[in-house]
Amino acid sequence: MPFSEYLDSMREDCRGLVAELGQYFDYVSILGTDVRATVYRADRKLSMVREGAGECGFVIKMHSGRSFYEYSCDSIEGDKKALAAKIAGSVKIAGELTERQIKTREVADTPMKKDFSRENDFADYTDSFLLGVCKKISDDLAAKDEKVLNAIGMIQPFTVSKLFVTKNRELAQYYGWVNSYAIVIYNDGKMVQARRIDGAGSISEAVGKTLDSLDKVIDLARHLTKATPIKPGVYDVITDSSITGLIAHEAFGHGVEMDQFVKDRAMAKHCVGQYVASPITNMHDGAAAAYSVASYFFDDDGVLAHDTQIIKDGILVAGLSDLASATQLGTDPTGNGRRDNYRRKAYSRMTNTFFSPGTDKLEDMIKSIKHGYMLFETNNGMEDPKNWQIQCTAEYGIEIVDGKLTENYVSPVVMSGSVPELLKSISMISDTFEVHGSGYCGKGYKEWVRVSDGGPNLKVRVKLG
Amino acid sequence: MTEIIKILENTEGLSGYKINGTKTVSYELFFVHRSLETVRSTDTSSKLVTVYVNHDGKVGDSSFSVYNSMGAKEIEESVKKAVARAKLVSNEPYDLVPGEKLEASVPTNLDSYAPEELGRMIADAVYAADTVPGGSINALEIFITRSTSRVVNSRGIDKTQTVHHVMIEAIPTFTDEKQSVEIYEDYRFAEFDAEKITAEIAEKMREVADRAKAVKPGEGFTADVLLRPLESMELVWSLADDCDYATIYQRANLHKEGDNLQEGDGDKLNVTMKGIIDGSVSSSYFDGDGSSLTDTAIIKDGVLCGTFGSSRFGQYLGVEKPSGVLGCIKVEPGTLTDEQLVSAPYLECVSMSGIQIEPYSDYIGGEIRLAYLHKDGKTVPLTGISMSGKLSEVLATLRLHEKTCVYNAYEGPVSLLLKNMEIL
Structure with missing residues (x-):
């Protein structure tokens, strides 16, 4: 999946709002975010495929030549003049607090326009396949020892698209990451939890590491049942x-x-x-x-x-x-x-x-x-x-x-x-x-x-x- | 939300749906020392849609967020994708919470003020406590939040509640010619009371001045340790986890109903999970499924006696009327008195990095940043120490104070006494 189509379509809106807010503030930046995450999970009783913690919205940062202001919102579409006035009004300060605003140096706005991207293999895998891998992790862990009470396989890929716009600067980035988990709850007279978490920029690498580590997870669980408190x-x-x-x-x-x-x-x-x-x-x-x-x-x-x-x-x-x-x-x-x-x-x-x-x-x-x-x-x-x-x-x-x-x-x-x-x-x-x-x-x-x-x-x- | 419901009801293949929507408006002030560095305001919303598909005697579900960026076509595609995902998921059947309607607000006086005026009054109340010679408040963050949550489902649930709360993060600091020390203060409230805020911060200013005088003991020793409400809440909450329907269903509970957690001569715990505690920022009329909340006793006289949790996992366990997810915890007072504390030596934990409670490992402990050692009629502030002990032994001999307070999601004894902890 490439850089967010939505954020790409909002570049002109960002430029317009930066210009309007420039009537009120010395420096204005807009950060647009579009983060998408998915959770695949299976244990001995439950399974799950759903969106994880994502986000899509904007935060506008402003500097008055003296101190900072920020406004967070879901959308910057529509009348930019009205939105700029609303934003300026929403960060007003009561009474003598105005006199207590900090004095910082001006914010530099160094020109740069560049798009960054790091590819991944997320689109190569179907929901069905990834949930199947989670079930395999859970099944394989449970099959290794009858003392396993529950075994969890989980894969969490996420992608990040961010757009940053000021008067002189326009940057865009896209990248992804995935974490893969193998967790057992194990009881051999004492209940313990042992886990393995792997991370990588590709699903093949992260999941591969986890699948190769299942014996170690069980071995760790067995040892933890025998673990004692340390003498301080x-x-x-x-x-x-x-x-x-x-x-x-x-x-x-x-x-x-x-x-x-x-x-x-x-x-x-x-x-x-x-x-x-x-x-x-x-x-x-x-x-x-x-x-x-x-x-x-x-x-x-x-x-x-x-x-x-x-x-x-x-x-x-x-x-x-x-x-x-x-x-x-x-x-x-x-x-x-x-x-x-x-x-x-x-x-x-x-x-x-x-x-x-x-x-x-x-x-x-x-x-x-x-x-x-x-x-x-x-x-x-x-x-x-x-x-x-x-x-x-x-x-x-x-x-x-x-x-x-x-x-x-x-x-x-x-x-x-x-x-x-x-x-x-x-x-x-x-x-x-x-x-x-x-x-x-x-x-x-x-x-x-x-x-x-x-x-x-x-x-x-x-x-x- | 109406448009989303229309799309859901016109999509083939789904057996039910739920939508959780939240609109949050906040006004936030960030101070560096006494100077205002940043003013923020937010006006954001979220909508989480969950679709349910009955298939092959099982039920699958999948959820996705609807963002402002999404038009009707993209929402339709997301619903279809979620239906396809739900068909991959095969969980035991359960019913969505049936239809009830509610519109409520948790009572507060915070909505009586304009946000910028309330922010100024809170800042003034905090800095009014900055009167200790050598003391300062090196950072202050104020978050004033109004949050309106709505749950709608395909079985007729339509509930809305509005809650207001304030969070203060303050850093009381004390500096003398030898050193500069601080403590961390996280203070939350749903009712504005300037005097109460000033008193709370003033106590922290006194404590941080004591941290500057605190000494590190030369060697380890054993002591009875007094926990304040934050750590008391975390200790009791760790026990409550074993009573959660989801924990039990997934076989992750260490103890079960009928187990005695306190085979000893300490004060017996009597714990009830609650939906609403007056003055608590965690109070709620319903949970994320729209379930009405039923207060539930989970520990009686030290013995696990009840379970609580979501409608789904309650149904899995065969609970006739699931309690709903309860966000507050109430602990009955005990027999420990101030007079008893005066007569016996003990270590009063004022500030910890974070209490560590590991039920699986039968461990309780943590690093203590400031404690008062009360002994022989004297009080000595200590720092640079850590405590550790066995959770099971601590529970067996636990003492609960006779006075109670409300702190965040907790209503209960103002302090808990842990016997015979190792201090290093």
């Missing part, structure tokens, strides 16, 4: 790439979102140019930094995708900004302005966030630990960029004794503590690299966007509980 303490830990990504994202990434800098909500603001991690550590973020779920061509402020190096050889060198924070800080936006959907505000957000690979071999890293754990699979995490405390939960860990992985599983495992202590404790980094594109990220407890994170294996020392 400080341990030497090896992270798998998923947990590496969780650390990159939660422990550090949120702290370099530069809308937090303007609010004095991030310790990192005061640490640019300083060591924040061990000198062997390098970290990046950017829609152009890796190919994954957040690999768009331009952000929701119309800024082209970047590859931003955040940490270079242990030193914090750069943050991530959206248009609003960059105009307040006097910096150039880094292509990190993202919205939950067209109804919501743009903030500085991460995209694909990861630590760069090192030179160590994973087996050497494990051998180097007398007693500790290797942690696997992100459950969730919560940021605290102001005070640099972390809470990251791994689905499970495997005990390491005398340099060898044992059969002792612990679950769940919560990492907590101080971010600088954690990052400065990185002593070994593997030469492997994987980014996982199946996650969602919130800002506080809202504003969900799709993100990826990952990297190599890390050896760290951290508090587990």
Whole structure:
């Protein structure tokens, strides 16, 4: 499926509304979105083919030469003069709040006209085939072990079309992504859930990975039934790439979102140019930094995708900004302005966030630990960029004794503590690299966007509980 | 919606339909420190159409959104596509909720004010609490929302309700020569009361000042931990998940009706799922299927005693009158008194990253950003700690405060006491 026909037909309407709103505001941009998603799912009792979380609408961003205004709506068709007047009226401010409006620098409107597109194989597959694959995943999982209570196969492809128009700029982009899931609920005296999530730009790749992993899902479920709580303490830990990504994202990434800098909500603001991690550590973020779920061509402020190096050889060198924070800080936006959907505000957000690979071999890293754990699979995490405390939960860990992985599983495992202590404790980094594109990220407890994170294996020392 | 219904009724092959429509109007203010950075307004709608097809003794369903961009021809094509998809889906039969009509508004005073005036008054009420020396509110977001939801189906359901609510996200901060610390405040209400807002934020300003004084204990210890309403709500809600018809039907429930969750000497939980709690932003007259809501007791004296959920999964389980999806939870008060708390040492959780409750792993814990250690008549603020314990043991010895409050979707004890938690 190519770029949205509807958005393509709205280019002239966008230009007309930008011109009319130019009577009221110094800078006007319009972002049109047309996101289509489908959910295919089957378990032992239920099946489903339906639309997923899509959207189709417009958000108009305006700058008065002083501060920002936004208006979200479903349509911009019709009388542009009347619509412009309605929009200007809808963002009026009461009383003395007008005097409290922030003063930022002017917004640059650099000329550019370009259409971007990344092809996919979604049109090659029928609804019937994809639901059939979900049923196969469910059937195959259930057939592997009688202790499987339920088995779920799920495939979720989505496509994104976005049109961005200002007085001097007109950008369009189209791309897609798909996630594929295999999940079992398993009971062997203790009920557990084990899962595998794969992501890719093509259905063939994502589904192929999932179908190849079903034995591992069952094996994990069997081990989790035997898992015990971890004894709280400080341990030497090896992270798998998923947990590496969780650390990159939660422990550090949120702290370099530069809308937090303007609010004095991030310790990192005061640490640019300083060591924040061990000198062997390098970290990046950017829609152009890796190919994954957040690999768009331009952000929701119309800024082209970047590859931003955040940490270079242990030193914090750069943050991530959206248009609003960059105009307040006097910096150039880094292509990190993202919205939950067209109804919501743009903030500085991460995209694909990861630590760069090192030179160590994973087996050497494990051998180097007398007693500790290797942690696997992100459950969730919560940021605290102001005070640099972390809470990251791994689905499970495997005990390491005398340099060898044992059969002792612990679950769940919560990492907590101080971010600088954690990052400065990185002593070994593997030469492997994987980014996982199946996650969602919130800002506080809202504003969900799709993100990826990952990297190599890390050896760290951290508090587990 | 009339045009969509006409298309649905003229399409061959479908056995029924449901349309969920929502129109949302909002006015939003975004402050950086005390300065207004962005003013937003939204006027958006959504329409989700679900078609049902009976085939081969089974029922299939599929849904799609109708956007403003779609003309009649595209809607017709979408309906036909959904019918084809529904024919691929073979689920056990169930009936749509039968015809009732309703038009209601959840009572509020928020509709008494112009949005921009209400926004200004809320901002003034928040910043009125910014009086603590060294304190500041580094960010404030105000969302004033009016949302009208309508459910229509092919069996005559046509229900509409309008709800108003406000969400405040504020970042109280305290800065001295040594450090700057903050806490996160998410405050929601359906009734505007300036004094109440100021009092809520003022309490957070006091707490963040305490976070600056807080110390990290030198070593781990065991303590009874007092949870506030947010974490109390999440704990009880995690237990309620086992009573959801859909969870039970999909065999994902850990416990079943008759199971005793509290074999110990603690206060016994008595929990009821509810449609409406006065003052709650989650109150609703009907669910997404248009079902009227029936309040349902799910835990009595610590024993699972009832189930709740949607009409479809209720029918699958043979429930004669499904409760509907209930969005509020009420917990009866217990016996814990302020006097008892004064006399015994305990750790009062003020701010957590997010409580972690893993029923499958029998785990409860999380990182604590600020807690008060009450001991020997003294109160010491602590930070940089985490707690962990076994959920089953915590429930067995749980204590519930005798006083109650309403918080978001929760009405219940102002605090829950978890015994013998490991603190590190």
